[in-house]
Amino acid sequence: MASLDSINLIKGWPSTSLLPTHHLSRAAQTALADTSVAFPGLLYGPDEGYAPLRETLGNWLTSWYEPEQSIGKERITITGGASQNLACLLQVFTDPAYTRDILFAAPAYMLAFRVFEDNGFSGKMKAVPEDDDGMDMHALRRALEESEKHSPENKTPMFKPPRPYAKYYRHVIYCVPTFSNPSSRTLPLDRRIELVKLAREFDALVITDDVYDFLQWSADSNTSTSITKALLPRLVDIDRFLDGGAERPGADGFGNTTSSGSFSKIAGPGLRVGWSEGSPKFAYGVSQTGSSCSGGAPSQLTSTYMNILVKDGTMSDHIFKVLQPAYAARYKTLASAIKDYLYPLGASLPQPNQRVVGGYFLWLTLPDTVKAVDFAKRCQDEAQVIVAPGSIFEVPGDDSVKFEHSIRLTFSWIDEHLMVEAVKRISTVLERCLKGEGPTEAPKQNEINENPY
Ligand SMILES: Cc1ncc(COP(=O)(O)O)c(C=O)c1O
Numbered sequence: 001m002a003s004l005d006s007i008n009l010i011k012g013w014p015s016t017s018l019l020p021t022h023h024l025s026r027a028a029q030t031a032l033a034d035t036s037v038a039f040p041g042l043l044y045g046p047d048e049g050y051a052p053l054r055e056t057l058g059n060w061l062t063s064w065y066e067p068e069q070s071i072g073k074e075r076i077t078i079t080g081g082a083s084q085n086l087a088c089l090l091q092v093f094t095d096p097a098y099t100r101d102i103l104f105a106a107p108a109y110m111l112a113f114r115v116f117e118d119n120g121f122s123g124k125m126k127a128v129p130e131d132d133d134g135m136d137m138h139a140l141r142r143a144l145e146e147s148e149k150h151s152p153e154n155k156t157p158m159f160k161p162p163r164p165y166a167k168y169y170r171h172v173i174y175c176v177p178t179f180s181n182p183s184s185r186t187l188p189l190d191r192r193i194e195l196v197k198l199a200r201e202f203d204a205l206v207i208t209d210d211v212y213d214f215l216q217w218s219a220d221s222n223t224s225t226s227i228t229k230a231l232l233p234r235l236v237d238i239d240r241f242l243d244g245g246a247e248r249p250g251a252d253g254f255g256n257t258t259s260s261g262s263f264s265k266i267a268g269p270g271l272r273v274g275w276s277e278g279s280p281k282f283a284y285g286v287s288q289t290g291s292s293c294s295g296g297a298p299s300q301l302t303s304t305y306m307n308i309l310v311k312d313g314t315m316s317d318h319i320f321k322v323l324q325p326a327y328a329a330r331y332k333t334l335a336s337a338i339k340d341y342l343y344p345l346g347a348s349l350p351q352p353n354q355r356v357v358g359g360y361f362l363w364l365t366l367p368d369t370v371k372a373v374d375f376a377k378r379c380q381d382e383a384q385v386i387v388a389p390g391s392i393f394e395v396p397g398d399d400s401v402k403f404e405h406s407i408r409l410t411f412s413w414i415d416e417h418l419m420v421e422a423v424k425r426i427s428t429v430l431e432r433c434l435k436g437e438g439p440t441e442a443p444k445q446n447e448i449n450e451n452p453y
């Protein structure tokens with residue numbers, strides 16, 4: 001068989017053609033040419049992060065999410081991105097003996113697992129299945145109740161000292177409520193409200209990675225207008241106002257949700273700038289992570305660049321005029337190729353009636369007779385298309401929720417013109433699997449992936 005060029009549908013990275021390099025170049029020169037910006041940018045940052053960016057982000061997020069009251073900088077801490085923030089949150093707000101479990105909406109973002117393991121939660125991670133509308137709230141309640149019944153009763157933290165700026169939560173719930181990685185599903189409003197109520201009832205912290213929220217567009221192929229307001233409130237917006245929020249009578253002021261935002265998917269992951277939002281008491285706790293107190297807030301210099309670009313409207317323009325149309329076009333080409341070539345073979349996508357879609361991924365369910373792990377291998381060997389099998393998004397140590405017949409396809413990384421070709425190749429492999437034909441001889445690999453995701 002002739003060797004084909006490899007097509008990578010596994011990498012969840014932004015397209016290099018969409019990186020705002022010229023805007024960043026201008027912002028970097030502006031910041032470094034002005035000592036009132038460059039000096040604080042190059043020195044140790046305050047624990048909470050670069051104050052002008054915290055304020056600018058508060059205004060920007062207010063205009064995007066339109067919460068009942070504006071978002072002030074006291075709710076925001078600058079982070080080194082969602083991954084680094086997750087580690088900080090666990091360092092400050094959990095104790096691996098006292099915190100009973102980590103509950104994931106499953107399928108789950110697989111690279112988060114190790115962050116939890118690094119913080120002592122190996123063996124305590126559990127899957128809560130999603131249905132077509134995202135995390136199943138009945139299953140979540142059952143999991144929380146079971147955990148309260150059966151986990152060892154450690155009444156106090158064992159590994160961490162009491163701290164005036166933090167608390168230790170009994171449970172952690174981790175999810176990506178909007179355009180999830182990997183399932184691409186979006187949790188509807190009623191479930192968001194229920195999730196906040198459950199978190200309050202069980203003393204859980206809900207950590208949401210809201211890193212795809214800005215990347216949304218109409219599912220209708222004939223509509224191309226940009227969408228300049230968020231589809232839904234975040235969990236953190238609901239927790240802020242529901243029944244008096246974190247400061248309601250009897251509550252401790254920390255709240256039960258926190259939102260991780262990031263410039264990784266909309267500007268570039270190499271910048272390593274993100275933000276954490278929560279109640280003012282919670283946001284201050286995040287800033288008190290030991291590494292920030294020693295080294296200063298993360299990403300101090302790049303924060304000065306992002307402050308310029310968000311404040312002068314460049315980021316919004318880039319999102320609405322460049323990213324949304326470009327990713328929408330990729331999404332639509334990939335989704336319609338799937339409908340043309342893979343639906344007739346019995347494959348399907350979730351949430352078919354969603355009016356607004358987005359993110360970086362599509363979650364494809366294969367016919368029941370096709371095992372995704374074998375299928376992914378055959379796609380790579382026989383068709384040189386690299387896809388992610390559902391098994392890598394299963395929660396380690398919990399076999400109760402499996403994804404044996406699903407694969408994740410990323411549409412952000414490869415150019416639009418390769419989408420149809422990729423799906424046609426996948427369909428050829430699927431046809432062979434359905435006919436019971438064994439693997440064909442593997443052609444030569446043209447691409448070596450050092451970091452596959
Ligand atoms: C759900 C989710 N969280 C976090 C990240 C990583 O974000 P960051 O680059 O801000 O650490 C990703 C990237 O793929 C992601 O999909």
